[in-house]
Amino acid sequence: AQSVTQLDSHVSVSEGTPVLLRCNYSSSYSPSLFWYVQHPNKGLQLLLKYTSAATLVKGINGFEAEFKKSETSFHLTKPSAHMSDAAEYFCVVTESSSYKLIFGSGTRLLVRP
Amino acid sequence: NAGVTQTPKFRILKIGQSMTLQCTQDMNHNYMYWYRQDPGMGLKLIYYSVGAGITDKGEVPNGYNVSRSTTEDFPLRLELAAPSQTSVYFCASSYSSGQETQYFGPGTRLLVL
Numbered sequence: 001a002q003s004v005t006q007l008d009s010h011v012s013v014s015e016g017t018p019v020l021l022r023c024n025y026s027s028s029y030s031p032s033l034f035w036y037v038q039h040p041n042k043g044l045q046l047l048l049k050y051t052s053a054a055t056l057v058k059g060i061n062g063f064e065a066e067f068k069k070s071e072t073s074f075h076l077t078k079p080s081a082h083m084s085d086a087a088e089y090f091c092v093v094t095e096s097s098s099y100k101l102i103f104g105s106g107t108r109l110l111v112r113p
Numbered sequence: 114n115a116g117v118t119q120t121p122k123f124r125i126l127k128i129g130q131s132m133t134l135q136c137t138q139d140m141n142h143n144y145m146y147w148y149r150q151d152p153g154m155g156l157k158l159i160y161y162s163v164g165a166g167i168t169d170k171g172e173v174p175n176g177y178n179v180s181r182s183t184t185e186d187f188p189l190r191l192e193l194a195a196p197s198q199t200s201v202y203f204c205a206s207s208y209s210s211g212q213e214t215q216y217f218g219p220g221t222r223l224l225v226l
Contacts, residue, residue: 009153034214043117043203043217044156090155099144099163099210100171103155 002027004093006104014112019063019078021107023091026072033074034092034101035065044090050074061085086111115139117218119204125224126194134189134221136204144207145187146171146215147179149200156203162187163210194225 007022025031032051036044048059055067061084065076074091091104120135138145143164148156158171162181176198178190187206191198201222205215 004155036217041220043219044205045217046214049214092155099146099161100158101156101215103157105153105155 002031002093002095002102004091004102004104006089006091006107008107009105010108010110012110012112013081015083016080019076019081019085019109021076021089021091021109023074023076023104024072025074025091025093027093027095029095031093031095033065033067034094035059035063035074035076036090036092038088038090038106040087047076047089081109081111083111083113085109117204117206117216119202119218119221121221122219123222123224125226126191127226128194128196130194131190131192132194132223134191134202134204134223136187136189136218137185138187138204138206138216139185140206140208140216141184142206142208142216143184144210144213144215145181146205146207147177147187147189148203148205149173149198150203150220151200159189159202191223196225199223199225 003026005024034049035047038044048057050067058064063078088106117138146161147159160179162168204218207213207215
């Protein structure tokens with residue numbers, strides 16, 4: 001069975017410092033992995049996705065994530081946080097032929113001025 | 114190109130009342146989905162559709178019904194509202210399954226009292 005664990009429910013960083021949001025997954029088959037961002041009272045927006053091509057995936061707004069099969073991880077990083085990055089971030093896993101997205105419980109990113 | 118639109122944005126229902134949450138997409142996507150998001154949780158799939166006239170249950174279908182008479186529209190019906198259905202409801206669409214990005218609407222916040 002597939003599952004996703006986001007290791008931190010809240011992460012707080014200062015503006016201009018690096019961001020690390022951690023995600024571990026469990027999947028029986030070759031997974032597709034996504035990071036979505038949700039700003040307050042908004043819908044979800046895709047940040048980036050991994051679909052068995054390059055293991056280092058670059059997304060929008062300077063975010064990137066690295067797929068590490070040996071560690072079953074897909075951590076999200078950004079070199080320098082901006083105030084506008086404050087939001088909820090969801091790690092999501094699915095199998096290549098499946099309609100079903102499995103969501104993590106989310107990590108709320110707070111950015112201090 | 115509006116993407117995925119949902120109405121209403123917010124609604125208060127009394128226990129036992131019924132209502133329909135509307136969802137429309139203008140991207141000619143075959144797949145459409147309804148999710149619910151409870152506080153502090155990721156999204157859970159209620160129903161999905163792979164094309165007009167075809168619908169199927171997701172993880173948490175009890176208390177809901179759907180129909181898909183056109184490619185564009187995918188309404189979600191609550192027949193007898195219960196407090197447990199207080200949640201934020203998101204509609205999404207994608208061209209196909211698996212690796213394809215799901216595009217989300219802005220959500221409908223429902224409060225059942």
